Amino acid sequence: MLYREAGQFKTSFAEDMQIFPIRQDRIAIGLLLAFAFLGVPLFASEYWFSAILIPFLIFALAALGLNILTGYCGQLSLGTAAFMAVGAYAAYNFQLRVEGIPILVSFLLAGFTAAAVGVLFGLPSLRIKGFYLAVATLAAQFFIVWVLTKFPWLSNNSSSGVISAQKIQILGFSFDTPVSKYLLVLGIVVVMALAAKNLARSGTGRAWMAVRDMDVAAQVIGIPLMHTKLTAFAVSSFYCGVAGALYAFCYLGSVEPDGFNLDLSFRILFMVIIGGVGSVLGSFLGAAFILLLPIFLDSTLQPAAQAIGLPFSNATVSHIQFMVFGALIMFFLIVEPHGLTRLWQITKEKLRLWPFPH
């Protein structure tokens, strides 16, 4: 009833091509953003900022990065965590070694460093495809972590190999409380998500999708494969690099190379698969699912078990949480192989007709 587009006429090409063509969507997204920027800081507790919202936004950004490469351009990558590590260490080193560099510039340069590394490891994608490419990016995963461990210069000769992120200061304001960090991360993520959405709708994005759907056909219609694939690697790694820098500076505060292991790469890949391959919204939904569900299960299973008088120990609860989580992943993949985004789209389609479907 409310979600109806009757009476909304598009009178120009620009109006027809906007990101949210339906007015209700624009209002909803506006409200959501206003809530995220203004409402959340008023209500959320420190626990919500530090343990849920900040990691959610950072992982959503990393998933978005991977989604650009895997979802839009069709190049499977298992090196996401390594590109994040490049971003984290690059930002740290720029802050450390360049006197007086603004932190946002460091983040930007961290993204570019990660992009350069990404392009390097993207080169094999010109010759190999599919699973073979996944193996090639796996090499990136191990190689980068090895380099960061091997050369102590990268961690400023820290005896433990752990780097502690410097303080975040922008124009004299220091971002040291969870709320301010959250707002900083939110700002960066919103800008980058908007950029990703627009990039996907642009010529570049269309070229990516053409390559994804059939690279030979794309080449025939005049899309340069090398350029297209490498831009996808560059942009994707840029996103991952910034996410990595935020992971170190705004979330954990100190990181070691081992933290960026294959496990993390897989988690981000799962976020993309569960959320929806080739969708900006999917990256957010996937990150929410993979990150929040275990916490939710963790905090409800124990009281639930106590309530019905089951003598569950902490370890049992953790095991059950793994099982429930695995079962839910399978359930979602069977019910909707195209991810949570597709579920959302179906809901929207139905809403547009409700309550009088054809």
Add this chain to the structure above:
Amino acid sequence: MKRIALAVAAAATMALGSIGTAHAQAKEQFFPILSYRVGPYGANGQSLFGGMIDYLQYVNMKGGVNGVMMTWEECETEYNNAKGVECYERLKGKAGANSAPVFPLSTGISYALIDKSAADKIPLAMVGYGRTDAVDGSVFPFAFTMVGTYQMQATAIVKYLKDQNKGSLAGKKIAYMYHDSAYGKEPIVALEAEARVNKFELVQIPVAHPGNEQGAQWLKVRQERPDYVIFWGWGVMNQTALKAAQKVGFPREKMIGSWWAGSEEDTVPAGEAAKGYMSATWNVAGKDVPLVADIEKVVYGAGKGNLSDKSKLGSILYNRGVSYGILAVEAIRKAQDKYGKGKTMTGEQIAWALENLDLNDARLKALGATGLLPPIKTSCEDHEGSGKVKLQQWDGSKWVVKTDWIDGNRQLVHPLFKASAAQFAKDKGITPRDCKKAM
């Protein structure tokens, strides 16, 4: 979808929050316990946290600390840094200002919590692990690298080897095989310095996490033919190394592990291969410590024990967990002596007590813990308080203590901490406290 999920999650956490606040009443001291009982190190965690919780239970059954009861809640971290941070934030909300020390028992999680705990004024106890330069309390007022650091331990092992070789290690070759992480890398600086002073050759052999494949590393040991192997392993890496050492024929008697590579969890799975293996430790094993025997009688007698597998009682890691409990409870007792007996202490007050702890022989005897852990006396300049280890050897069925307490090379190691802490203070823009003014 997302909003619904968030709303449900919010409702659930609020419901949980209301349960949680019931804990934080007067006359109780809340322990946020970041435990790991599943995952790659779950077996170790069960003994460690089992011991700690059993001791808290024991204290409660004896009437608490001047009537203040210990309460606790566990949160499973799986030894994962991100989950550790989430658990810390969750339990912090329940503890409020009155939090007992946090023992993350993971170097990675400790690093991630250093800044947070200082901001929240919650003491972070890193006993035998963690950020080693936190020994300098002027820079780290809320982080306590207590009892021993890896550097002190490594130099104590070198000292032991020196004694074995009539006071000189000149011309010897020592291989240092380590878990390639913060944990394994920290002692390298100290070992390199020792190698220069004592003129032995140091060969470094890193093992990648988790270390269940060490063929190449032991091949290297075979090529290099070191006189000794100092071994810094953790979890599954330890038993793998023992089996691999047997395969290449390296004598286990010349292999000396760190205190995280010297428990029953490491040697029993390795079977015959572990016989003769040596390790450092800051707490002894066995039930002949009166306190451990009493815990078995009182706590397990009443059916309130935490361990599901009672055979772990008196194991190295279990006794280490008990030692953690002793340190925390003694700090609370000390804080109550100063700030009011029978009251709930704040994190800040407990931090003061941890910094002024004096666990001497007489006190250890009163607790029934003589010989379980070394005497500890901390101060603002020295959060470590001991730095002593014993060497023990696995005889095929149990750990046998071989030496008395061996002190690490304080003159060599502590200036390194000081320099590292000063660097940290500079990077983070912290103004160090003046230790002379700190009470």
